[in-house]
Structure formats: C-alpha cells, structure tokens
Amino acid sequence: MGPHGTRLLAAVLVLGLCALAAAKKPSACQCSRMDPQNRKNCGFPGISPDQCFAAGCCFDSRVPGVPWCFNPLPQQGPEECVMEVSERRDCGYPGISAKECAARKCCFSNLTPEVPWCFFPRPVQDCHY
Numbered sequence: 001m002g003p004h005g006t007r008l009l010a011a012v013l014v015l016g017l018c019a020l021a022a023a024k025k026p027s028a029c030q031c032s033r034m035d036p037q038n039r040k041n042c043g044f045p046g047i048s049p050d051q052c053f054a055a056g057c058c059f060d061s062r063v064p065g066v067p068w069c070f071n072p073l074p075q076q077g078p079e080e081c082v083m084e085v086s087e088r089r090d091c092g093y094p095g096i097s098a099k100e101c102a103a104r105k106c107c108f109s110n111l112t113p114e115v116p117w118c119f120f121p122r123p124v125q126d127c128h129y
Contacts, residue, residue: 023056026072028127029082031058034073036066038084043069059129074111080121081107092118 042057052059052069061068073082091106101108101118110117 023054025053026056026058027075027079027082028129029079029124030072030075031060032126032128033083033087033122034058034070035084035086036060036063039067039070041067041069042071043067076109076111077107078121079124079127081109081119083119083122085112085115087122088116088119090116090118091120092116 042055043052043059047059047069049059049061055069056072057069058072059069073084076082091104092101096108096118098108098110104118105121106118107121108118
C-alpha cells in the first residue's frame with residue numbers, strides 16, 4: 001500500500017471512530033420492546049455489550065439464534081410511545097390529527113402506513129437492558 005492508500009485508510013479509521021464516539025446508547029424501551037425475530041444485526045461476532053452500546057445499538061444475549069447486538073426501535077417521542085408497530089393499540093380514528101391524539105393522552109406517529117397513527121402508550125416499567 002502506497003502513502004496515499006495509508007492516508008486514506010487512516011482517514012477512514014478516524015471517521016469511523018468519530019462516528020462511534022458520537023453514537024448514543026439507545027433507551028431501554030428501544031431495546032427490550034424489539035421482537036427478537038425482528039432484530040437486524042448491528043455488530044460483529046464477539047462484540048461486547050459496551051462496544052455494542054457505544055455504536056448506538058442494543059445488546060441482549062438471552063435469546064439464542066438471533067443477533068445479540070441489534071438496531072434499536074426508532075425513538076417516537078416519549079418512552080411510553082416506543083414500540084413495534086404491530087404492538088400499537090388504536091386510540092383514535094382514521095385521519096385523527098396529532099393534536100387531537102395528544103388531547104386523548106395517546107402517542108402519535110404517522111411514519112408507517114396502514115397501522116394506527118394514534119395509539120395507546122405503554123408503561124415504561126417493563127423496559128430493561
């Protein structure tokens with residue numbers, strides 16, 4: 001590898017380390033409410049929990065045969081609103097606005113079509129790492 005290749009490799013490594021350093025540990029609900037069968041790998045074989053969390057991913061080694069380091073659920077407002085779309089229980093009606101939904105003390109996310117956009121929150125006491 002020539003001097004230009006070495007510099008390029010060093011730059012890529014520095015950028016990768018900066019990206020890892022900037023990653024934020026996901027919340028407990030973003031991790032524990034993910035169905036193990038829906039996990040998408042976010043690490044490499046042998047990754048430690050600390051390395052996984054430092055990369056902004058979730059870690060759970062209790063379920064065999066699925067990724068242990070995996071992408072978290074998206075943050076959809078308050079912790080009570082973090083859940084898989086299949087877990088949403090309807091709290092509104094078709095076409096409800098975010099404001100009307102909030103007045104019902106429910107969660108609102110219109111990012112996924114054909115699922116309830118206004119849905120009941122879930123208690124955070126069941127969330128864990």
